[in-house]
Amino acid sequence: MWTTWILASAFFLALYDIAKKASVQHNAVLPVLLISSSAGTVVYATALAAAGAFGSAMHVTPHQLLLIAAKSAIVGTSWALTYCALRTLPVTIATPIRASAPALVFVVAFFMYGERPSAVQGLGMLLVFAGYWAFGLAGKREGIDFLHSRAVWFAVGGMAMSAASSIWDKFILQKCAIPVETVQLWFQLGLVTLYALLLAAQRLLHLERNTFEWRHTIPATGVLLVAADWLYFHGLAIPDAPISAGSLLRRFSVVITFVLGAAVFHEHNLKRKGLALAAILAGVILLCLKV
Secondary structure (H helix, E strand, O other), X not given: OHHHHXXXXXXXXXXXXXXXXXXXXXXXXXXXXXXXXXXXXXXXXXXXXXXXXXXXXXXXXXXXXXXXXXXXXXXXXXXXXXXXXXXXXXXXXXXXXXXXXXXXHHHHHHHHHOOOOOHHHHHHHHHHHHHHHHHHXXXXXXXXXXXXXXXXXXHHHHHHHHHHHHHHHHHHHHHOOOOHHHHHHHHHHHHHHHHHHHXXXXXXXXXXXXXXXXXXXXXXXXXXXXXXXXXXXXXXXXXXOOHHHXXXXXXXXHHHHHHHHHHHHOOOOHHHHHHHHHHHXXXXXXXXXXX
16 A cells, blocks of 8 residues: 555656756755745645644644654755755756665665675666766766766765655654654744745855746645655555665656656757666666565
């Protein structure tokens, strides 16, 4: 049953990625993040109120609030880095980088916990690295130097924080058993607070160089993400739903994003990027096999 929830989440996540790129391309990042997060929060709170569940969702202990605040900080950092990357990177490069988060979890487990890969997992890691190498070649054709591009490193940083968020989700939803509606409502409120404070500090210190341009996709971004997260949290909250498989299944939204993004934004080198994406996804699948 959990697979149905997460596949539906992947579909909405792909639409979110497209709207996100349209919103932030050559635009100021923090105002986009604040407006989209606020729109998502208002829609979610309204839906809870209509269902008569707002009061119960607002009920939270100080300890639970601290755990959810940590999630807001992790995800908020991930989104800020990802949006900065998307401001200049093609969506057919930025999104696949984010899809390789399970490979980072694998590397961390190798160095921190001494986990040794099987032959199949070793092949998976090689495929992920080959995919990155292929993306590097495709990027050079568009003037992007993978090793020295700040936007690429922003995308990698966003991917790393996304991996940390997946691990934290399992902890607070399964181990701590905090209700899904409580997590999502307070998580959204935490994001709005975080981005409001960051935007105020940015304006006070005159740090933003890019002007803000209103686009109708900005509030749509927040609403689509709320829908994707609601479906994902419900799937992950089902007892014994595996975080590794769930995270992997959700990553396949990148395939939809790749196809739609190429059509909407008229991006180039699709054959090379498609092969690189296939290598990364195949590698991630092999990394998750217990053989």
